Amino acid sequence: MNSLEISNLRKEYKTFTLNNVSFSIPKGYIMGFIGENGAGKTTTIKSMLNLVKRDGGDVTILGKDIDIHEMEIKSSIGYVSGELFYPKKTLNQVTNVYKRFYPNWDEALYQSYLDTFHLDPSKKIDELSKGMQLKYAISLALSHHAELLILDEPTSGLDPVARDNLLEVFQSIVENEETSILFSTHITSDLDKCADYITFIKNGSIIDSCTKDDMIDKYRFVGGTKEELQQIKDRLISYRENAFGFNGLIKTKDVATTDTCKIGQPSLDDIMIFHANEGGQL
Numbered sequence: 035m036n037s038l039e040i041s042n043l044r045k046e047y048k049t050f051t052l053n054n055v056s057f058s059i060p061k062g063y064i065m066g067f068i069g070e071n072g073a074g075k076t077t078t079i080k081s082m083l084n085l086v087k088r089d090g091g092d093v094t095i096l097g098k099d100i101d102i103h104e105m106e107i108k109s110s111i112g113y114v115s116g117e118l119f120y121p122k123k124t125l126n127q128v129t130n131v132y133k134r135f136y137p138n139w140d141e142a143l144y145q146s147y148l149d150t151f152h153l154d155p156s157k158k159i160d161e162l163s164k165g166m167q168l169k170y171a172i173s174l175a176l177s178h179h180a181e182l183l184i185l186d187e188p189t190s191g192l193d194p195v196a197r198d199n200l201l202e203v204f205q206s207i208v209e210n211e212e213t214s215i216l217f218s219t220h221i222t223s224d225l226d227k228c229a230d231y232i233t234f235i236k237n238g239s240i241i242d243s244c245t246k247d248d249m250i251d252k253y254r255f256v257g258g259t260k261e262e263l264q265q266i267k268d269r270l271i272s273y274r275e276n277a278f279g280f281n282g283l284i285k286t287k288d289v290a291t292t293d294t295c296k297i298g299q300p301s302l303d304d305i306m307i308f309h310a311n312e313g314g315q316l
């Protein structure tokens with residue numbers, strides 16, 4: 035079963051179109067949602083949750099149509115957007131209001147996240163650093179046994195130790211095989227650590243959505259001399275020239291047995307960076 039199915043999602047702004055976005059997350063897995071600034075990650079997330087009105091497409095969450103079962107779905111998911119309201123209220127006060135909306139609220143679990151993230155519940159929201167606010171928002175989202183967690187850049191304001199802790203929390207959450215996680219990020223090393231699937235969006239269109247291993251297998255990082263660049267240039271997604279020659283990204287299927295340049299496995303960063311400049315030179 036899929037925890038999330040998005041089919042032909044469309045959203046049109048004056049200067050940007052989310053273009054028939056489709057992807058799904060199988061139950062019990064972590065999907066990383068990657069793409070450069072302005073690619074449409076937040077717009078996808080907000081449109082699928084009906085936080086902005088979409089212009090087309092179908093969204094099924096936990097087997098139910100969001101347009102028919104919106105309230106029910108929202109009590110079964112956790113969503114972290116980085117926006118926290120009520121800056122002058124204490125964590126205790128905000129939590130007391132928040133938990134009323136969630137029949138599965140687990141106070142002991144919530145307290146354990148406060149401990150894990152060293153959060154003082156008597157502090158006001160605006161007394162917390164950005165990273166602490168994020169940890170608090172994540173604690174709220176994790177404390178009602180959500181079956182799907184949707185996290186919009188959950189790691190971006192965190193230091194490396196906190197990021198690592200959080201990624202471990204994510205991995206332990208999906209271990210029960212009941213919960214799935216979609217998280218958008220620019221920090222692709224986080225995905226190297228914990229994502230099972232990757233969806234890559236560029237200019238409002240999905241470039242690919244598949245397992246992380248398949249994504250890496252589909253591309254090759256190549257490097258060689260200026261002469262070798264001439265042999266392979268037309269088949270590269272894009273490339274960067276340097277003092278010794280070039281580096282570039284190519285689809286694995288486009289590698290020829292006669293290619294003499296060095297061929298290796300790309301990182302997710304390589305895939306994103308070279309795709310950003312598709313058809314050109316960095």
Ligand SMILES: Nc1ncnc2c1ncn2[C@@H]1O[C@H](COP(=O)(O)OP(=O)(O)OP(=O)(O)O)[C@@H](O)[C@H]1O
Nearest residue numbers: 047048049050069070071072073074075076077078
């Ligand atoms: N309310 C809005 N009105 C008009 N345009 C918008 C609105 N919200 C977003 N956009 C535009 O949609 C495009 C995609 O933005 P979005 O926030 O979805 O990108 P993103 O991939 O989440 O980027 P980032 O990684 O920087 O958060 C951008 O060009 C943005 O300016």
